[in-house]
Structures are given as structure tokens and as C-alpha cells.
Amino acid sequence: MSPGQELVRLDGVTCRYDTERVLDDVDLTIARGTLLGIVGPSGSGKTTLLRAIIGSVQPVAGSVARLQGLRVGYVPQLETVNWNFPVTVAECVLMARSPTRGLPWASRAERHEVARVLDRLEIGRLARRHIRELSGGQQQRVFVARALLRQPELLLLDEPTSGVDARIRHELLHLLKDLNEDGLSIVLTTHDLNGIATHLPELVCLNKTVIAMGSPVEVLTPETLELTYGASMDVLVHHGVCIVVDRPQELELHAPREAVA
Amino acid sequence: MIDGLLEPYQFEFFRNGLLVATIAGALCGLVGVYVVQRGMSYIGHGLSHAIFGGFAASALLGVNYFLGAGIWGIASALMINAVTRKRKIGADAAIGVITTASFALGLALFALFGRSGRSFDAALFGSILGVSRSDVLVVAGVAVAAVTVIFFQYRPLLFTTFDPEVAGASGVNVARVDALLMLVLAATILATMQVLGVTLVAASVVIPAVVARMLTDSFAQMLILATAIGGACGAIGMNVSYQVDVQSGPTIVLTGATMFAIVLTLTSMRGARRQRLPLA
Numbered sequence: 092m093s094p095g096q097e098l099v100r101l102d103g104v105t106c107r108y109d110t111e112r113v114l115d116d117v118d119l120t121i122a123r124g125t126l127l128g129i130v131g132p133s134g135s136g137k138t139t140l141l142r143a144i145i146g147s148v149q150p151v152a153g154s155v156a157r158l159q160g161l162r163v164g165y166v167p168q169l170e171t172v173n174w175n176f177p178v179t180v181a182e183c184v185l186m187a188r189s190p191t192r193g194l195p196w197a198s199r200a201e202r203h204e205v206a207r208v209l210d211r212l213e214i215g216r217l218a219r220r221h222i223r224e225l226s227g228g229q230q231q232r233v234f235v236a237r238a239l240l241r242q243p244e245l246l247l248l249d250e251p252t253s254g255v256d257a258r259i260r261h262e263l264l265h266l267l268k269d270l271n272e273d274g275l276s277i278v279l280t281t282h283d284l285n286g287i288a289t290h291l292p293e294l295v296c297l298n299k300t301v302i303a304m305g306s307p308v309e310v311l312t313p314e315t316l317e318l319t320y321g322a323s324m325d326v327l328v329h330h331g332v333c334i335v336v337d338r339p340q341e342l343e344l345h346a347p348r349e350a351v352a
Numbered sequence: 353m354i355d356g357l358l359e360p361y362q363f364e365f366f367r368n369g370l371l372v373a374t375i376a377g378a379l380c381g382l383v384g385v386y387v388v389q390r391g392m393s394y395i396g397h398g399l400s401h402a403i404f405g406g407f408a409a410s411a412l413l414g415v416n417y418f419l420g421a422g423i424w425g426i427a428s429a430l431m432i433n434a435v436t437r438k439r440k441i442g443a444d445a446a447i448g449v450i451t452t453a454s455f456a457l458g459l460a461l462f463a464l465f466g467r468s469g470r471s472f473d474a475a476l477f478g479s480i481l482g483v484s485r486s487d488v489l490v491v492a493g494v495a496v497a498a499v500t501v502i503f504f505q506y507r508p509l510l511f512t513t514f515d516p517e518v519a520g521a522s523g524v525n526v527a528r529v530d531a532l533l534m535l536v537l538a539a540t541i542l543a544t545m546q547v548l549g550v551t552l553v554a555a556s557v558v559i560p561a562v563v564a565r566m567l568t569d570s571f572a573q574m575l576i577l578a579t580a581i582g583g584a585c586g587a588i589g590m591n592v593s594y595q596v597d598v599q600s601g602p603t604i605v606l607t608g609a610t611m612f613a614i615v616l617t618l619t620s621m622r623g624a625r626r627q628r629l630p631l632a
Contacts (some may be wrong), residue, residue: 144523195506221569
């Protein structure tokens with residue numbers, strides 16, 4: 092288990108849904124110890140990229156090579172979760188337990204492991220609560236806990252901060268940084284440039300293909316953002332942190348008529 | 353009054369019917385949890401209609417009912433599963449096309465070649481009169497098989513029902529689990545059809561699960577509750593059927609519907625009281 096070891100490599104990956112090309116000739120290497128953010132507009136292929144990594148979407152061209160025996164944890168977008176499903180926090184996390192145990196109830200070791208993971212994420216007291224009864228941040232932690240139960244080497248999160256407030260976003264960012272410092276490799280998608288992306292050590296700008304890759308300072312430039320989002324944006328640097336802002340003249344185009352007048 | 357209630361128990365056909373209705377009700381309740389939670393409530397209705405095509409064909413060809421209708425039902429279930437997995441066609445549309453076509457074929461076969469074998473009306477609305485000892489054993493056998501599958505496949509079934517994509521990423525063979533569930537469902541409907549009838553099987557699959565869902569937020573508890581509610585509906589419905597001289601299918605379903613109404617009222621009242629409390 093050496094830092095920098097290649098966990099996943101995508102070579103010229105192209106994915107299609109029917110005739111629509113969602114990913115086009117994507118090259119990407121995910122190394123052990125990485126904390127990588129994938130940014131891009133809606134429909135840029137961020138979720139498909141994660142699906143290609145976990146193997147639920149097969150590329151029509153190119154290849155996805157995973158380290159043999161690689162354990163991957165996947166946290167889906169919370170918007171896709173059926174919150175009316177009758178499942179408690181503990182039941183939800185236990186879904187990810189070992190497939191080799193055939194009995195429906197959890198073993199003592201599995202129960203201990205669930206309790207440990209929930210305590211690690213500070214939601215141990217919520218184990219018997221229904222998932223709908225939790226706050227947005229707690230709900231996100233439940234699905235992170237489920238992914239962590241399998242003791243993954245690589246954790247993938249799809250839009251983990253979508254629809255959550257600033258406080259929960261901060262908590263989640265700190266949690267991911269702690270997990271990364273403990274040796275977990277993390278890849279997440281986000282459209283939250285200022286709240287999440289600029290705080291990550293490494294970014295990929297994606298719009299069907301990789302536009303740029305590197306640190307936020309290297310990647311978040313007006314030129315790259317124009318290519319990625321198709322919109323003019325400026326980048327300010329404040330205490331070493333990039334802040335992405337829309338260009339005022341772009342905003343004026345969308346301002347109400349009275350305000351312009 | 354007690355004598356009147358116990359009167360039907362002296363008849364073997366009633367005891368057999370009661371056993372079948374109770375086991376079949378419990379089985380439908382158990383399997384119905386997965387059907388309801390997958391948003392496929394319509395499938396019970398559809399599959400029972402599809403199996404009617406097999407019932408008609410087996411009656412006309414003189415083939416054993418369970419064999420003919422069973423092969424037909426399983427083929428329909430696997431076809432629905434396969435079509436549903438195609439991205440462009442939703443489950444409801446796949447069920448609508450395959451099962452109604454099969455039902456129409458059954459009706460056409462009866463119209464062309466006449467009615468023979470098991471009663472046409474019994475197939476549509478259910479009957480306890482024809483329940484023999486061997487029918488009890490068949491239903492019990494299907495129930496044991498279904499419970500065994502659900503017991504040993506609990507985790508993959510739950511995971512694929514709740515979150516198929518992540519289940520697949522976690523090493524669960526989603527296609528195999530889906531196919532397995534469809535087989536269990538087809539076998540359940542096949543075994544239940546003679547008591548409930550084609551037109552009413554769906555209600556026995558859906559109602560116990562829905563009632564159980566209103567009572568619990570835990571999946572494991574929902575499985576146990578739905579099984580118990582389904583069994584109770586079968587047993588109570590059979591007794592009512594004898595007492596009021598109405599076919600077993602309608603009385604079992606109406607018992608379930610009554611339970612649904614009672615639980616809905618009680619849980620709504622509890623919910624309303626909870627909402628009022630913070631204001632007090």
C-alpha cells in the first residue's frame with residue numbers, strides 16, 4: 092500500500108447513452124492518497140465518469156483499469172435516494188456488509204463495525220432512526236458510513252454537497268479531509284466551485300472530456316472555466332484561495348429590464 | 353354463535369382452503385414488501401393476468417395446471433424483467449404489454465376451444481371448493497421455497513431494492529437477484545391464484561405490505577408484519593367467505609382493505625396528534 096500507487100486508470104474512455112456521447116476520450120489516473128474533485132456543468136459527464144470507475148457503465152471505447160482487488164465505496168447523489176423506503180440508519184449501513192454471510196441478521200462483528208463507523212462519523216446515536224428523520228448533513232454521513240463499512244481504498248462521492256447549507260458543506264469537507272489524511276483516496280464530483288472545489292488539492296475540469304487537471308490555482312483560470320462551462324468567469328485569489336465570480340457584463344444580460352434602466 | 357363460527361371447520365374442503373388461504377396470504381404479504389418498495393405494485397396484477405394465459409393453455413392441452421401455468425408465468429416474469437432492464441421502456445409499460453397480451457391470449461383460447469378443466473370463474477375470482485390436500489402441499493412448498501430464498505438472499509434483495517446501482521458497485525449481481533425475485537413472485541401468484549383468482553391476487557400482494565409500511569420504518573419489521581397481516585387476512589377472509597356465502601377472493605381482499613382503512617385512520621390520527629403537540 093504505497094502512496095502514489097495507481098488505483099484506477101482510464102485510457103481514452105468514451106461512454107454513450109443511446110446515441111448521445113456523454114464522455115469522449117477521457118484519460119485520467121487516480122493515485123492512492125488522492126483527494127480529487129471533478130467539476131463541470133450539468134450534463135458534462137461527471138456522474139458517468141464515476142459510474143465508469145465503479146463499472147456500472149461500460150465504455151464503448153477505451154478502457155478502465157482498476158488495481159486488482161480494489162475496494163471501492165460509492166456514495167450516490169442524495170436526490171436519487173428514496174427517503175420513504177423503510178430503512179433505519181443501521182439497516183442502511185448494514186446493506187454494505189460482506190456478501191459471504193448468508194444469514195439475514197448481522198453478526199456481532201458486523202454490528203461492532205457498524206457502531207464503530209457511525210461513531211467515527213458522529214452519528215452513532217442515530218442508528219435506530221429512520222433515514223428521513225435526519226438532517227441533510229446526517230443523511231450524507233449515513234451514506235458515507237455505508238460506503239466506509241466495506242473499508243474501501245477509494246471513496247467516490249457524487250455531488251455530496253448538492254442541496255446542503257454552508258455549515259454542512261464545511262463539516263463534510265473537514266470529514267473528507269480527515270478520511271483522506273487517514274489514507275483513504277477520494278474522488279468527488281461537485282458543481283460548487285467556491286464552496287468545495289477551491290478547497291481541494293486537485294481538480295479535474297470536465298465537459299465530456301478532460302479540459303484541465305491540476306491544483307485549483309492551476310486549473311481555475313478564466314480560459315479553462317470558459318472552455319468548461321461555456322461562460323465567462325473571473326478568478327480572484329484571496330489568501331491563496333481561488334474565488335470564481337461571474338463577469339458583471341454577463342450578469343447584466345440576465346438582469347431585469349427595470350434594473351438595467 | 354360459537355357453534356356457527358366453528359361449523360365450517362368440520363368440512364375438510366374448508367380446512368384445506370383455510371390452510372391455503374392463510375399460507376398464500378402470508379406468502380403474498382412477504383413477497384409484496386419487495387414489490388411495493390420497488391414501485392412495481394402493478395406487477396402482481398399483471399403477472400396474475402399473464403398466468404391466466406398459461407392456465408387456459410394448460411386446461412385446453414390437458415397439461416397439469418401448475419406445470420403449464422407455471423412455465424407460462426415464469427416466462428412472462430423473466431420477459432418483464434428483461435424488457436424492464438432496457439432503458440427506454442419502463443416497468444409499467446413492460447408489464448402492461450406482456451401481461452395483457454397473455455391474458456387476451458387466454459381469453460381467445462377459451463373462446464375458440466371452449467372451457468374445460470378447472471372452472472373459468474374460479475380462475476378469475478378464486479374458489480376454495482377445489483382445494484385438495486395436494487394443493488395445500490404445493491402452496492406450502494412454494495412458501496417454504498420463497499422464505500428460504502428471502503432468508504438467504506436478504507441482504508442482496510434489500511440492497512437491490514433500495515439502491516440497485518450501489519448494490520451493483522458493491523459486488524451484488526443485480527440482474528441475478530432481480531430475476532430470482534421475479535421467479536419467487538411468479539411462483540407466489542401461481543400458488544395463490546386458485547384461492548384469490550386472477551383479478552384479486554394483486555390486492556393480496558400490495559395491501560399487507562402497504563399496511564405494514566404504515567406501522568413501521570424498519571425493513572426487517574415490515575417483512576414480518578406484512579407476512580403476519582397477509583396470513584391474518586387469508587384466515588379471516590376465509591371464515592367470512594363461508595359465513596356470508598361470498599367467494600373467497602373478494603372476502604380476503606375486503607378484509608385486507610378494512611385493515612388498511614383502520615390502520616390508515618389510526619396512523620393519520622396519531623400523526624395529527626403529533627403535529628399538534630409542539631403547539632400546545
